[in-house]
Amino acid sequence: MKKVLILLLIAFTFSGCEKDDICIDETTPRLILEFYDIANPANLRNVINLKVQGQGADDFIVFNTALLETDPARYLFNGNKIELPLNITQDTTKYTLILNSTSSTGTNTDFLQFNYSRQNVFVSRACGYKTIFELNPTPNGVIKTDAVPADTFWIQDINIQTTNIETENETHIKIYF
Template sequence: MKKITLLLLIALFSFSGCEKDDICDANTSTTPRLVLTFYDINNPSVLKSVTKLKVVGEGMTEGIVFNATATGDSKYLTSANTISIPLKTDADTTTYSFTYNYGNSNPALVFVDTVTINYSRNTIYVSRACGYKTVFTLSPSNAIIHTAVPSSSDTWMRYISVEKTNIENENETHLKIFF
């Protein structure tokens, strides 16, 4: 009887040290990216796909990966009507260059616009397993600064509309870009 009691006590103590696994569920909301949707400037209610768009952040040597399975420059190109791009979590401004028709052999058909996004950040505790996430609020006075590169050329983006100032998830369009 003493052996059974001792065995039960050992088993009880060995399981009492176990802790719940700290694994962040894939469905848990993390730091959201900025969602941009492109529209036809001549018919503003119609979505319009971009042509070979490459997005490069200021200070980055490579673009944002839109197609991880592609090779070479193709992985940085998209021809979609909606894209998501990350904002810096350690600064209140992020600048991107958007190259439309990237790689075209005719330089007159390649357009580069620079967009600077100004915002404030709020860090929120999610859980022990997931850590923290950052949510953003676009600046009410100058959320978007849009220029062409070089500055003497026309912009390919004709109008940028701020749809949502609070960037808390990726389920909605934050900016509409008309071209």
Template sequence: MKKIIALLLIATFSSSSCEKDDICDANTPTTPRLVIEFYNISDSSILKNVTNLKVIGEGMTEGIVFNPSATGEAQYLVNGSSISIPLKTDVDTTTYSFILNSGNPNPTLIDIDKVTFNYTRNDVFVSRACGFKTLFVFSPTNAIVHTSVPATKLKWMQYISVEKSNIDNENETHIKVFF
């Protein structure tokens, strides 16, 4: 009889043990995206909206989705003065094509600038549920390489300024683009 009671107690305690949930809270900071703001080249204190900007990563065929609720080409276009884009977490460089006036029926009005971001990475442990996040620091000597496509065309981004070298959150502007 004592053996049966002991087995029941052991079974009860082992099945009622609590274990912490391994769910990453949506509010937990993860790998930050690069925050870029666009400014008027004539007055550097005034934000300027881009028109139908499409951003495509090197080697990719589709652009970054800025409007997930849109369909077709509209999901890749942004009209505004600020964007957030991801950097690669497995290499120390990321290249994007920034296409201004994407989809315009007049090809002479479409401007493409290619920008390469150079940085170092630091993987930081967040938690068992969330894993690691990657923080970035721009290279002090050549943080940005900027070219136009084709190379004979003028760059629509006239000046690019690194405002914050450490990319550790999305609450501040890292890059300012003047056009």
């Protein structure tokens, strides 16, 4: 009888334990941009030596963390799909995008401003809250401006695929150049 009581006491003691507090759920999603060929809109197109800087940031976004901190190539993006974080404390985020940033003559700078509303959603005790975003409807969900002095826009067209930014599993915006 003592053994049964001890086993019941042990079982009752451990029944109140919870799972480890390890977050495996998605957290605040980044904005997914894909680049397309303006001449063939169905075809993806790689950007070359793209540098991206958030408004007010001291440095460019790091795309290659494997490189040394002193290597300027860690800021270069070459590809057709990019993930950008949105500001979780404001309803707008502005980025500077510099195409061909390593060229001495062929750089081209455009600015993109993303306007959205935000909502904090409870994920779990381990993860806490995440912010989900909803881009404003076209045309002011994404505003494109040019550098001063103005050069030609390298971003020729912007197509919002989905206004709800809740996961990173889909393309949110297509950029044609």
